Amino acid sequence: MSKFQAYLSQFTESDWLTAIAELLPCIHEVDRNAVQIWFRFYPLSLQRYIEAVNDPDETLRGLAMQGDFDLKDQIDASHHFLYGHRYWPKIKRKIEKEAMEFKNGEPALVEIIKDIAMRVSSKLNVDRHLVNGIAAVGLMTFNQVGEEAFRAASGEVATPTGIMKKSPEAIVAERAKDDSQGVFGFLKTVDKKYSVAFSGTKTKGKFQIISNEEIVSASQKDRSQDWQAADQRCWEGPVPIECTSASCGTCWIGVLGGMDKLSDVNHRERRAMKVFGYNQPDDERPFLRLACQSRASGNVTIVIPPWNGVFGKKVRGNVDELELEPATTSAKHLRETIASSASGE
Ligand code: FES
DSSP states (O other): OOHHHHHHHTOOHHHHHHHHHHHGGGSOHHHHHHHHHHHHHSOHHHHHHHHHSSOHHHHHHHTTOEEOOOGGGGTTTTTTTSGGGGGHHHHHHHHHHHHHHOOSOOOOHHHHHHHHHHHHHHHHTOOGGGTHHHHHHHHHHHHHHOHHHHHHSOOOOOOOOGGGGSOHHHHHHHHHOOOOOOTTGGGOSSOOEEEEEEEOSSOEEEEEEETTEEHHHHHHTOOSSOHHHHOTTOSSSSSOOSOSSSSSOTTEEEEEEOGGGBOOOOHHHHHHHHHHTOOOOSSSSOSEEETTTOEESSOEEEEOOSEEOOOIIIIIOOOOSOOOOOOOOSOHHHHHHHHHHHHTO
16 A cells, blocks of 8 residues: 555545535535535445445445445546536546655645645646545545556546536526526416426436425426436436335435525434435535435525445444334335344344
8 A cells, every 4th residue: 555545544534524624615616515415425434334344245235235336436427516527637647646756744634635736726727716626536536446446547527518618606606596487477386397407427407396396206207318227226217216205315415506495304304314324414404415305496406426325324323213214115125224224233
């Protein structure tokens, strides 16, 4: 293990999240939620737990893992929803260089993130606030996948399309806007219609949502494509679902824009997120949600993680005395996993 890898490996998930919290004022608004979401989509504690077990396949079945959860397979793509994604080739190269030149020393995590970002931003002549987030993501990716796999990735990214072609300020403004309700919109009460813009590693688009409707219910009506061809978990609409009742963890999402236009987290969602192991902040309307429990009253922009699982009890050990409502999912294995998590087996 190189000195750089050894240096990074000393930090826990909590150390990383503390560094990100400290870095937030230095991250442009366009990526502020995105960076925090990325660190929840790829939790270090889960990766270390899986790496340490004797029988990973058995463990993955026990955690009801579905989809593409291994960061090694997504080194160049996992951060597709960050504005800073476009700077990835340079960030990747700079981290590789840093790994070769790193001398003994104990710089603070936040300092090394800023240092990498500063050198890339001055080379590219862009605002470093746009680069800090992707620099943090790059270092965590290096930390999780190891130097060899990191170097082996091509480092190529696609040219931004759609809204991501715009300036950071225009993206922020567009995410905040609601669809027009027409000339007589002010007369409408219950039938207002809005949009949910979504992106996943393999899908991207927009579907309509009626005011106060759950995101999954609106997603289920979108039959514009064969969503399952891109993601096995999407058997009805672009948002992966199974139970639609906060019992399986399949429909977790990150909210890039419009957090305040979603309903408050209810008791059921709050408890379920802990069982699943997703690190949902305590806010009433946080950036990590269950789409089947979130009702929208305006436009929202979401990002869909490529995997889901149930690992709260085994990995985080923070699921104590939770009484779950009966699961309605058709997936027997999910039900059993959730039941064993709740009973502490
Ligand atoms: S679909 Fe199962 S938790 Fe939302």
